[in-house]
Amino acid sequence: MNLTLKIWRQKNSADKGALKEYKISNISEDMSFLEMLDVLNEELSEKGEDPVHFDHDCREGICGMCSLYIDGKPHGPQQTTTCQLHMRSFKDGDVITIEPWRAKSFPVLKDLVVDRSSFDRIIQAGGYVSVNTGGVPDANEIPISKSIADLAMDAAQCIGCGACVAACKNASAMLFTSAKISQLALLPQGQVERKVRAEKMVAQMDAEGFGACTNTGACEAECPKGISITNIARMNREYFSAIASSDNV
């Protein structure tokens, strides 16, 4: 198929940047979206032009690096990661607009690459267990019901790609932060630091400049891993009970 691409080009974080149009032809519908961009970049390199920069790593939907805002939606028309999106989701003659995630807390570094280290700092603020929980436990040794373990695993599906922030009209990081708080708050190993974790991670999320939540549900609808906004309600509960009962005055 033949396509017209409108791609955000920006030399560096100080540059203003603009959408630039490219024509691309002979694209197979079996290609992934990133492979299609690889083809474009080869053509650009041969012409001596600067290839389009974009983030990617595993290309199998598990690392969370790929991050393109395609035709008005994070990761494009399907609820999956950009690397798992295939050209069969498009048709011959389509005009496809490709933009970076847009958020104050995700500054553009170059073209479609954004700096998501704000997410790392939220994790660093408390998204870990620092008490000794011993070695790998034997099966069924830890008293926890399957349904709770499932909820924790569902939250742990989050790959930190930032599609929730990209989708949210407020560029809010609440879905991400709530998943990271939930996956530990639900498990016995997470109890010791439960309160301080909720307080610190929410504080860091605010300090990074992400917006607040208006409960639009856009994050959940666009999340490639189907993280539910019930996690946001859980984070709110965790935060309020921590604020009300922690020793942290």
Added chain:
Amino acid sequence: MSWVSKTLSSTLGQKVLMALTGLFLILFLVVHLAGNLQLLFPDGGESFNKYAANMANNPLIRVVSIGNFAFILIHVIYSIILTKRNKQSRPVAYAVSKSSTNSAWASRNMGILGTIILIFLLVHLKGFYYEVKFGSVPMASYDGEEYKDVFAIVANAYSNILYVAFYVVSMGFLAFHLSHGFASAFQTLGLNHVKYSPLIRKVGLGFSILIPALFALIPLVMFFQNQ
């Protein structure tokens, strides 16, 4: 910073204030509507005027009414703080955005809807609250007792087609605000549960249609009674 001021400057703390004040205002709407419906009693305004006098003289209602003004103020102030923060969190807009495929219009426009409701509230308070409290009000007497004829003021306002239209349209915007706000407040408070959330959403939708519709019915009926 103390833990209280720290909480109130956090996004979650501010959202709780929005949710609590919003839910209080929802409760207030029900009480207010129950009172207003007496405007439609076919007794020339007697029961409404007596009710209005009772409200004005009851010390408990006076306290609640001050609280109500405070809650509106808190709701508005924090809506400005949050909406401003939310706008600043995305300094560069997308060239193409298909947000209508992932979220409801009302949920994305609570600030605009709220601003329209605020304008309505100011006109509404100027026309009724202020007039009744500080303006010159005609008197009506029932069983030898004198009452402010609030009914006459309302009936007079609702004889103006423009005022009626403004009132009805504003209730439409209130309906949209509530269509998202009702259930949203529960989610903000962390009250999300597989058993109850679907029910809350249904009740919220019903509430957001029924209550504004009944509010809008009153000026419409009074306008046509006047013709």
